Amino acid sequence: MLDLKFIRENLEFVKGKLSRRNQRVDLDQLVEMDRKRREVIQEVEALRNERNIVSEKIATLKQQSKDAAIEIDRMKLVSQKIKDIDINRAGIEENVQDFLLRIPNIPHESVVAGEDEGDNIEIKRWGEPPEFNFNPQAHWTIGEELGILDFERGAKIAGARFTLLRGAGALMERALINFMLDLHTREHHYEETFPPFLVNRISMTGTGQLPKFEEDLFRIVDSEYFLIPTAEVPVTNIHQNETIDEKSLPIYYTAYTPCFRKEAGSHGRDTRGIIHQHQFDKVELVKFTAPGTSYQELESLLENAEEVLKRLNLHYRVVSLCTGDLGFSAAKTYDIEVWLPSQGRYKEISSCSNFEDFQARRANIRYRPTSKAKARFVHTLNGSGLAIGRTMVAILENYQQEDGSVFVPEVLQPYMGGMEKIETPAS
RNA sequence: GGAGAGAUGGCCGAGCUGGCUGAAGGCGCUCGCCUGCUAAGCGAGUGUACGCCGAAAGGUGUACCGAGGGUUCGAAUCCCUCUCUCUCCGCCA
Numbered sequence: 341m342l343d344l345k346f347i348r349e350n351l352e353f354v355k356g357k358l359s360r361r362n363q364r365v366d367l368d369q370l371v372e373m374d375r376k377r378r379e380v381i382q383e384v385e386a387l388r389n390e391r392n393i394v395s396e397k398i399a400t401l402k403q404q405s406k407d408a409a410i411e412i413d414r415m416k417l418v419s420q421k422i423k424d425i426d427i428n429r430a431g432i433e434e435n436v437q438d439f440l441l442r443i444p445n446i447p448h449e450s451v452v453a454g455e456d457e458g459d460n461i462e463i464k465r466w467g468e469p470p471e472f473n474f475n476p477q478a479h480w481t482i483g484e485e486l487g488i489l490d491f492e493r494g495a496k497i498a499g500a501r502f503t504l505l506r507g508a509g510a511l512m513e514r515a516l517i518n519f520m521l522d523l524h525t526r527e528h529h530y531e532e533t534f535p536p537f538l539v540n541r542i543s544m545t546g547t548g549q550l551p552k553f554e555e556d557l558f559r560i561v562d563s564e565y566f567l568i569p570t571a572e573v574p575v576t577n578i579h580q581n582e583t584i585d586e587k588s589l590p591i592y593y594t595a596y597t598p599c600f601r602k603e604a605g606s607h608g609r610d611t612r613g614i615i616h617q618h619q620f621d622k623v624e625l626v627k628f629t630a631p632g633t634s635y636q637e638l639e640s641l642l643e644n645a646e647e648v649l650k651r652l653n654l655h656y657r658v659v660s661l662c663t664g665d666l667g668f669s670a671a672k673t674y675d676i677e678v679w680l681p682s683q684g685r686y687k688e689i690s691s692c693s694n695f696e697d698f699q700a701r702r703a704n705i706r707y708r709p710t711s712k713a714k715a716r717f718v719h720t721l722n723g724s725g726l727a728i729g730r731t732m733v734a735i736l737e738n739y740q741q742e743d744g745s746v747f748v749p750e751v752l753q754p755y756m757g758g759m760e761k762i763e764t765p766a767s
Numbered sequence: 768g769g770a771g772a773g774a775u776g777g778c779c780g781a782g783c784u785g786g787c788u789g790a791a792g793g794c795g796c797u798c799g800c801c802u803g804c805u806a807a808g809c810g811a812g813u814g815u816a817c818g819c820c821g822a823a824a825g826g827u828g829u830a831c832c833g834a835g836g837g838u839u840c841g842a843a844u845c846c847c848u849c850u851c852u853c854u855c856c857g858c859c860a
Contacts, residue, residue, distance in 0.1 A: 381818050385829045392829090395841040399786040408840075415840040583777090715815090 360663035384425040445698040448672040454662025467655035476681035479736040480613040515755035520623040530594035535574030538565040543577040546703030548669035567600035571624035584707040590629040621728035627721040634719035638694040645725040655679040678734040692723030
């Protein structure tokens with residue numbers, strides 16, 4: 341959420357910044373509502389002031405056993421008027437608030453203007469794509485052959501975009517989770533957390549999923565619980581409505597959670613395999629920082645996520661999203677894209693963003709500077725470190741052998757009971 | 768699921784027979800005084816949000832005692848609904 345006062349005082353600047361996003365916002369309408377809002381506030385507060393003064397007078401009169409009937413009658417009318425105006429004011433303020441919650445964040449100055457992902461800027465590449473002297477298979481073929489990805493059973497149990505992992509597949513899922521959590525907690529100094537997987541509407545609004553993107557979320561019938569689409573939601577909301585001591589910043593959290601997404605807009609995209617699932621596992625990284633350091637913290641967050649791919653020895657590149665491709669809440673985002681041999685292209689496996697104070701204002705997460713100035717909003721950041729399912733896709737495809745077996749990356753072997761290779765049950 | 772208790776400022780804790788209570792008292796914190804150092808002591812200050820005035824310093828108004836409604840000229844105080852916490856019983860991984 342943007343600061344209403346900032347919009348009011350920097351209208352042309354904000355308009356210019358938002359025009360580079362692929363979303364249209366009529367700020368003039370907001371400014372007019374805000375003008376009306378302040379007008380009504382002045383009106384009702386003047387009446388309240390009068391009522392307070394006269395009520396005190398009534399109290400005095402009564403103490404002196406004098407008659408206050410005239411004042412009381414007059415205040416009855418004033419109170420009724422206050423009530424009427426208040427209803428109007430509440431309506432206006434709700435409209436203003438709702439409007440504000442639907443305005444996307446302002447892109448950081450370093451974010452390049454562009455239309456869509458085609459305009460994203462490649463920042464770097466790491467490693468080399470593996471070379472095959474045979475035709476590399478897609479992960480769904482490899483996984484089915486090995487008996488570790490069971491798409492038919494997944495669909496039978498739940499439906500499309502659900503997959504049953506079994507045997508070494510299920511084991512690798514668990515191994516990847518543990519490997520990533522161990523790396524981030526032991527070497528990158530994130531605190532491990534294990535949050536609720538269902539959250540309320542307030543938390544979803546705090547991080548920006550609501551009110552605008554409800555159709556992307558799974559919701560529990562007959563209650564106000566939503567299944568989390570990412571650990572970002574419960575973990576960022578850990579400090580909802582809190583004021584943090586500056587001394588304890590920056591705060592680093594990591595969490596493994598399953599993620600649930602309706603994928604409403606992606607019908608027909610990646611229908612095969614486990615690239616787009618309604619349920620997938622992810623290890624997430626979340627940071628709370630002071631405003632001055634958030635961009636250097638974004639760089640180190642990105643490095644922490646990259647480290648996972650480096651240790652798995654998977655070729656990847658990093659792109660900086662352009663204004664048109666930027667998510668609703670983000671001021672700046674780096675995507676890490678891993679190489680998929682079967683597709684001959686890079687596929688997003690992590691998204692690392694700085695939200696600046698956009699989420700903090702919504703979720704009311706502040707910090708008190710040591711200089712005892714007044715509390716300010718923190719900056720929040722998060723990134724996948726990494727998406728587990730897509731990491732498995734990358735491993736299956738990049739480590740595949742001609743005979744259909746798949747080597748287990750060295751760093752994962754201790755997490756898989758020393759297993760070095762996944763082979764077909766028959767062999 | 769049943770019965771009961773509670774939610775007040777950074778913290779503890781009064782007020783809850785409605786009217787100088789933004790809120791006693793204590794702790795903490797800040798500044799000053801005092802003190803050879805430390806401790807103690809003394810004095811003053813110490814919330815947030817929004818509106819208006821002001822270049823600013825600041826001034827001023829309104830709101831806020833879990834949340835939302837209601838009664839009343841006036842609500843932290845009375846009534847209703849909800850949320851959360853605690854205790855006991857039942858059930859349960």
